[in-house]
Amino acid sequence: MSEKILVIGANGQIGTELVNALRNIHGAEQVIASDINSPAQAIRHSGPFEFVNVLDKANLHHIFTKHQPTQVYLLAAILSAVGEQKPKMAWDLNMTGLIHVLDFAVEFKTKKVFWPSSIAVFGPHSPKEDTPQYCVMDPNTVYGFSKLAGERWCEYYYTKYGLDVRSIRYPGLIGWRAAPGGGTTDYAVHIFHEALRKGSYESFLSAGTALPMMYMDDAIRATITLMDAPPETLSIRSSYNLAGISFTPEQLAGEIKKIISNFEISYSESDPRQAIADSWPKSIDDSYARQDWGWESAYDLPAMTEDMLRNLKNVMEVKDKGERL
Ligand code: SER
Numbered sequence: 061m062s063e064k065i066l067v068i069g070a071n072g073q074i075g076t077e078l079v080n081a082l083r084n085i086h087g088a089e090q091v092i093a094s095d096i097n098s099p100a101q102a103i104r105h106s107g108p109f110e111f112v113n114v115l116d117k118a119n120l121h122h123i124f125t126k127h128q129p130t131q132v133y134l135l136a137a138i139l140s141a142v143g144e145q146k147p148k149m150a151w152d153l154n155m156t157g158l159i160h161v162l163d164f165a166v167e168f169k170t171k172k173v174f175w176p177s178s179i180a181v182f183g184p185h186s187p188k189e190d191t192p193q194y195c196v197m198d199p200n201t202v203y204g205f206s207k208l209a210g211e212r213w214c215e216y217y218y219t220k221y222g223l224d225v226r227s228i229r230y231p232g233l234i235g236w237r238a239a240p241g242g243g244t245t246d247y248a249v250h251i252f253h254e255a256l257r258k259g260s261y262e263s264f265l266s267a268g269t270a271l272p273m274m275y276m277d278d279a280i281r282a283t284i285t286l287m288d289a290p291p292e293t294l295s296i297r298s299s300y301n302l303a304g305i306s307f308t309p310e311q312l313a314g315e316i317k318k319i320i321s322n323f324e325i326s327y328s329e330s331d332p333r334q335a336i337a338d339s340w341p342k343s344i345d346d347s348y349a350r351q352d353w354g355w356e357s358a359y360d361l362p363a364m365t366e367d368m369l370r371n372l373k374n375v376m377e378v379k380d381k382g383e384r385l
Pocket residue numbers: 139140141177178179180203230231232233242243244245246
């Protein structure tokens with residue numbers, strides 16, 4: 061039987077890339093992109109789209125009834141930095157939205173659900189280096205503890221109702237096709253845009269702030285690999301640690317400088333995102349993902365930097381040309 065895949069929050073940084081990857085695999089008509097806002101340019105013409113508000117149960121019920129999805133990817137969320145400005149709203153969207161989707165997935169017998177967690181589930185007392193899957197977790201951002209609670213709900217629905225939920229604790233994600241929205245790791249995307257546009261960048265994180273990161277191509281491949289894995293191979297139903305590359309703003313700037321030799325970086329003195337970054341791991345131990353579903357990242361820092369700059373440059377040139385016409 062062919063799959064019918066519903067992607068909720070399709071306009072975001074992950075959604076825009078995932079929708080197109082899934083459409084290439086399953087066929088355009090099998091993948092319903094949905095979002096609270098009008099479809100993003102990147103997904104607008106590649107297949108069907110629905111307006112969805114995960115907090116509106118009647119609306120969500122209608123979409124499940126209409127499409128009877130066999131798989132659902134719930135990507136709608138408020139990220140760490142914006143979450144601190146709108147704590148109640150972040151909790152509501154990240155938590156109530158998840159529970160609505162889990163409930164409908166049980167009711168409509170959806171075969172598989174994917175839900176993203178994050179390195180933000182760790183906190184100041186978690187080990188910083190090679191942070192293990194299981195350890196002290198005391199997240200102090202609303203985003204972080206909404207993700208930790210969400211992981212518990214995912215495991216609960218798996219155990220209690222047999223719902224096949226799968227999840228990854230994504231590191232900071234870096235891609236050229238879509239902009240990030242309101243996270244602490246966003247600097248690692250903005251820096252590429254500004255390097256090409258202005259030749260300089262002011263980082264809101266300090267020079268030595270190491271964080272776990274990952275190139276988007278790796279993240280999409282990890283997501284699809286996890287979703288394709290035979291269920292019996294998965295030992296974790298909360299969320300898998302996943303590692304790509306760990307680096308600091310200074311190291312990233314050094315790598316960009318190898319390609320754009322006059323690139324300059326400076327550092328802002330005080331930004332609330334610094335405290336968030338300081339509470340997170342520097343690197344992640346992802347041995348369960350390696351053992352259970354054969355995870356291995358492909359991009360190191362030089363490969364990612366080269367690929368980002370090359371693709372982003374093309375996109376900017378095409379855009380500038382379009383604006384001049
Ligand atoms: N990239 C996210 C953020 O910075 C972490 O999951 O909020």
